[in-house]
Amino acid sequence: MNNKKITMNEIAKLVGVSQATVSRAINAPEKVKPYLREKIYSYIEKYNFLPNENAKSMRGVKSKILGLILFDLSNQFYLETIKYAEKVARKIGYTLILMNSEKDSKLELENIKILLSRNVEGILIAPVDNNNLKFLKETTSVPFVIINNFINNYPCVYTSTVKGGEIACDFLIKNNHKKIAYIGNLSNQTTEKFQGILKSFKKNNLSLNFLEKINFDTSKMDKIQLENYFSKNTFSSTGIIASNDEVAYLFLQSLEKIDKDFLKTMTLVGFDNTIISSLLNFSSIEQPIEELIEKSIEILFSKKNTSLSVELIPKLIIRN
Amino acid sequence: MNNKKITMNEIAKLVGVSQATVSRAINAPEKVKPYLREKIYSYIEKYNFLPNENAKSMRGVKSKILGLILFDLSNQFYLETIKYAEKVARKIGYTLILMNSEKDSKLELENIKILLSRNVEGILIAPVDNNNLKFLKETTSVPFVIINNFINNYPCVYTSTVKGGEIACDFLIKNNHKKIAYIGNLSNQTTEKFQGILKSFKKNNLSLNFLEKINFDTSKMDKIQLENYFSKNTFSSTGIIASNDEVAYLFLQSLEKIDKDFLKTMTLVGFDNTIISSLLNFSSIEQPIEELIEKSIEILFSKKNTSLSVELIPKLIIRN
DNA sequence: TTGTAAGCGTTATCAT
DNA sequence: ATGATAACGCTTACAA
Numbered sequence: 001m002n003n004k005k006i007t008m009n010e011i012a013k014l015v016g017v018s019q020a021t022v023s024r025a026i027n028a029p030e031k032v033k034p035y036l037r038e039k040i041y042s043y044i045e046k047y048n049f050l051p052n053e054n055a056k057s058m059r060g061v062k063s064k065i066l067g068l069i070l071f072d073l074s075n076q077f078y079l080e081t082i083k084y085a086e087k088v089a090r091k092i093g094y095t096l097i098l099m100n101s102e103k104d105s106k107l108e109l110e111n112i113k114i115l116l117s118r119n120v121e122g123i124l125i126a127p128v129d130n131n132n133l134k135f136l137k138e139t140t141s142v143p144f145v146i147i148n149n150f151i152n153n154y155p156c157v158y159t160s161t162v163k164g165g166e167i168a169c170d171f172l173i174k175n176n177h178k179k180i181a182y183i184g185n186l187s188n189q190t191t192e193k194f195q196g197i198l199k200s201f202k203k204n205n206l207s208l209n210f211l212e213k214i215n216f217d218t219s220k221m222d223k224i225q226l227e228n229y230f231s232k233n234t235f236s237s238t239g240i241i242a243s244n245d246e247v248a249y250l251f252l253q254s255l256e257k258i259d260k261d262f263l264k265t266m267t268l269v270g271f272d273n274t275i276i277s278s279l280l281n282f283s284s285i286e287q288p289i290e291e292l293i294e295k296s297i298e299i300l301f302s303k304k305n306t307s308l309s310v311e312l313i314p315k316l317i318i319r320n
Numbered sequence: 321m322n323n324k325k326i327t328m329n330e331i332a333k334l335v336g337v338s339q340a341t342v343s344r345a346i347n348a349p350e351k352v353k354p355y356l357r358e359k360i361y362s363y364i365e366k367y368n369f370l371p372n373e374n375a376k377s378m379r380g381v382k383s384k385i386l387g388l389i390l391f392d393l394s395n396q397f398y399l400e401t402i403k404y405a406e407k408v409a410r411k412i413g414y415t416l417i418l419m420n421s422e423k424d425s426k427l428e429l430e431n432i433k434i435l436l437s438r439n440v441e442g443i444l445i446a447p448v449d450n451n452n453l454k455f456l457k458e459t460t461s462v463p464f465v466i467i468n469n470f471i472n473n474y475p476c477v478y479t480s481t482v483k484g485g486e487i488a489c490d491f492l493i494k495n496n497h498k499k500i501a502y503i504g505n506l507s508n509q510t511t512e513k514f515q516g517i518l519k520s521f522k523k524n525n526l527s528l529n530f531l532e533k534i535n536f537d538t539s540k541m542d543k544i545q546l547e548n549y550f551s552k553n554t555f556s557s558t559g560i561i562a563s564n565d566e567v568a569y570l571f572l573q574s575l576e577k578i579d580k581d582f583l584k585t586m587t588l589v590g591f592d593n594t595i596i597s598s599l600l601n602f603s604s605i606e607q608p609i610e611e612l613i614e615k616s617i618e619i620l621f622s623k624k625n626t627s628l629s630v631e632l633i634p635k636l637i638i639r640n
Numbered sequence: 641t642t643g644t645a646a647g648c649g650t651t652a653t654c655a656t
Numbered sequence: 657a658t659g660a661t662a663a664c665g666c667t668t669a670c671a672a
Contacts, residue, residue, distance in 0.1 A: 021643075031642090033641060053437045055666040055667090056666060059667045073403035079393075082402060083420070086418055086419065095438065097416065098402065118415065327650085339659090340661090341658060343651060344652095351657070377650090378648090378664040380651080
């Protein structure tokens, strides 16, 4: 086992040429005489020479590194994101550095700085703190794209959750559900999924009397909230939209103790099309993650548009 | 927005000292007079100076980069692996480069070479091709650890699947199941899970007559195989071990069409403790992924042991 | 076609 | 305590 990596210089000496010639043989083969070139190649092979990317990058060669900063690696959705980010990066010859900011603004900033100090060519970020974006924009020239979220004045690629809510609701209405319930966090003003539902109601000329709102604290994720609701209210909706698959799952669980026959008449739509909806066989709104990553990287490298955003349309995966 | 990153040299000029002094202020503050030091710091702050890691690495400073090469990023298990690898790496001040070899030997080698050319300090790898390991071992001095697999003569950290099978079977026997079935790929000789079951049978003095083998081609993953089996054979086992949660799920599905009451009497154990077993509420054998990563990185950086391997013991997660 | 040499941004050794 | 300078491995004018 060689203890040190062989350098261009050493290859050059071995071959009996100057180091510049070795460099040329690699980067501009046509400028090196075939005989020499082949000889150089053979030594490169023999000694497993690999050019030092750090040295190249010092000479102004692009780093070919992409950074991906997510705030959560537990979530199935972000794990898919990683998969495609690596795939797309690799396809265009880039290496992916993955970081988790754990929803911590300070950690997010640290991660950004690490990426900058490693000369990444671009950053995909699911951001935690707008100040960090401001930092990126104002003090660096490294391009970045916000994924899966819309933040004004920054380049974003995200799936329209409003549209998602609308599609889900349209589907239920089209399937003759006369009363529709939304289960999700309604304390927040920006419940876009719910807004999509409202849109659908308006579009279909339905009275909001037929819309049931079930507030669910998604930070807690315990089904007792739902059981409480069902014990206090008569639940008459047959079309149900849950703010995500997990919530839908909790809904199903709490349902089991309340009304079993109901299962047959109702239609449930979740969000994110995770393994949950696929296993439990209910419909779900899917985000086009691969497209999201592709678009993000496309924007990342398109010089001109500094704050162009792209909104993607989600897709309803219909089950049973 | 600054168009170029500020360098140490520029900071030095701004402060009115030599570049070496700025370097010292950062790396050996005690060697710089407090007044100057603070002045330098203030400029570093002001201009958001970040040292160029590539340049540092050229001077022999460690890269603080870890590489993680997996052959599949769809699998829930490997996605967990990523999460912990990033976490542990970050905790010890390292940056993680993630790569997918897609079960392709050539791609795996490419990935390895990219990591080497980026001067990674160590590589965690779920390998595809032993030749690539040989390459790593014989032509480089970069330490690497094989995760989640045992390969002779290489440092490995893995969970004993034999033990997993044994634990699962012990559990079923202890819960008075008189006949036990294993569903999984039995065409392969190295079905370690099955070997663990055999061990448990021997240990518990049970005749192998009470062990039912259901061969399941896990590369296909369609439940028709199981339905076929059940239509041809009388299935009398009440303790069932599936080679993983997904197989267990398919088993449950095919069961629905065959015998519903059976559900109450049987006990099912899967592997990997994924969201499937948690949702469908059956027991599962869990791998200690965080420990696996921690051990791997520990071994990676422990100079002396070149081919020390660590076997971890999985844990049974009991449900319903 | 090939070689010489400067320079990228650091660290570290040597003077001062 | 500070500055000048060499060196890390490479790319790229420029010279030969």
